[in-house]
Amino acid sequence: MTDIAANSGPSSPTEITTADGTPLKVSLRRSERRARWRAFLLVAPLLAFLVVTFGFPIVAMMSRSVYNPEVANYLPNTAEAIQEWDGEGIPDEAVFTAMAEDMRVGSENRTIGRAAGRINREIPGARSQVMGTARDLDEMQPPYREAFLAADEGWANPTFWRLIKRETRIITPAYYLLALDFEYSPDGEIVERPETYQIYRLLFIRTAWMSLAITGLCILLGYPVAYMLATLPLRTSNLLMILVLLPFWTSLLVRTSAWIVLLQQQGVINELLVWAGFIDTGDRIRMIYNQTGTIIAMVHILLPFMILPLYSVMKTIPPSYMRAARSLGANQFTAFTKVYMPLTIPGLAAGVLLVFILAIGYYITPALVGGETGIFISNLIASNMQGTSAQLKLASALATILLLLVLVIYWLFNKLVGVDRLKFG
Incomplete structure (x- = not known):
């Protein structure tokens, strides 16, 4: 009786199994694992597409911005030998011998001129020094240190060799x-560029504040429109919604070109102001090829991205909330600001995020209507992408900084508002 009680007591419950005898827990785990694999296989094509078209290009861009193999490839022996130099005085014979060998190979491959040109950008006259010595190299005999110093006094300049060490x-x-x-x-020290050449920080600051201005104007113009669309009768609001969506049916280039026609000094707006007598013919307002033109054109282009999220949220707010606030003694303004506006925050935040991030990376519109004072950092990135290898690396660095800036803004926005609260429609 003791054995029977021990086997049938609560300490050893009967294990539940499936029809084929598999324990239920094991069967459930297998089922969940198969479900996860099916879900993964369903999203795998999209994941692969994102990795190939988004992940790899970003990684390549970031690596290109710090990867600098050109001079080291042109002067491989020098690059290896000069790493042992402490940066003081003139390198020893091993470095000069390595430079002579690289010059000999580079003259045959026509690559020594590229290396010399790269160095010449920071030390004027370095190209003539390198190319002149390369031409006379066949007449020189070891030790090359004395031969190089006798050929050109520039080889005795420690700054030249420090630059070689840095660039390799x-x-x-x-x-x-x-x-x-x-x-x-x-000499290898980090210094600030001369003020006349400080253009990149200026463009980053200009891009940020103009994007903020565009976002603010989109809020001022888009909020009343979205409120009107949400409160008007359905038939009227649908008709007006077509007008909001109409710009999406037109090419971006056409819309921007239309603003050039409207805003230029001989354009429609200036002609109307002259005709109405508000300005004289010689006092036409310049509204294009400057920051004003960029802001006006980009507000028009990005305004629907503010209206649509706002409208999607406002449409879900019951009108009875406002009536209840009025019945409790609040006037129209108080009811709107205390009851209605807080409920629209998810749509407003979504619109702000959309408009600001789109504006900060915009390229076509600033390029067409911005002139010299209305372009964004993206325009400078594009112009450098079409240049030399060094300009391409600079463009990659600028683009990486812009990407990091956007990610920081997104992180701050998530901390302040919460991305999970956003409603895009």
Whole structure:
């Protein structure tokens, strides 16, 4: 009786199994695992597409901004030998011998001129020094240190060799420093660029404040429109919604070109102001090829991205809330600001995020109507993408900084508002 009680007591319950005898817990785990694999396989094509079209390009861009193999490839022996030099005085014979060998190979491959040109950008006259010595190399005999010093006094300049050592580093932050208006001196110190050449920080600041201004104007113009669409009768609001969506049916280039016609000094708006007598013919207002033109054109283009999220939220707010607030003694203004507006925050936040992030990376509209004072950092990135290898690396550094800036803004926005509260429609 004791054995029977022990086997049938609560300490050893009967295990539940499936029809084939598999324990239920094991069967459930297998089922959940199969469900997860099916879900993964369903999203795998999209995930692969994002990795190939989004992940790899970003990683390639970021690596290009710090990867600097050109000079090291042109002067491989020098790059290896000069790493042992402490940066004081003139390098020893091993470095000069390595430079002579690289010159000999580079003259045959026509690559020594590219390396010399790269160095010449920071030390004027360096190209003539390198190319002149390369031409006379066949007449020189070891030791090359004395031969080089006798051929050109520039080889005795420690600054030249420090620049060689710096430029032969495969990984360098030099382009990020340049993107922030700093640079390496030939001696290897980080210095601020001359004020006349400080353009990148200015463009980053201009891009940020103009994007904020565009976002603010979109709020001022879009909020009343969205409120009207949400409160008007359905038939009327649907008709007006077509007008809001109409710009999406027109090419961006056409819309921007239309603003050029409207805003130029001989354009429609100036002609109407002259005809109405508000301005004289010689006092036409310049509203294009400057910051004003960029802001006006971009507000028109991005305004629907503010209206649509706001409308989607406002449409779900019951009108009875406002009536209840009025019945409790609140006037129209108080009821609107204390009851209605807080309920629209998810749509407003979504619109702000959409408009600001789209504006900060815009390219076409500032390029067409911005002139010299209305372009964004994206325009400078595009122009550098079409240049030399060094300009391409600078463009990659600028684009990476812009990407990080957007991610920081998104993180702050998430902390302040909460991305999970957003409603995009």
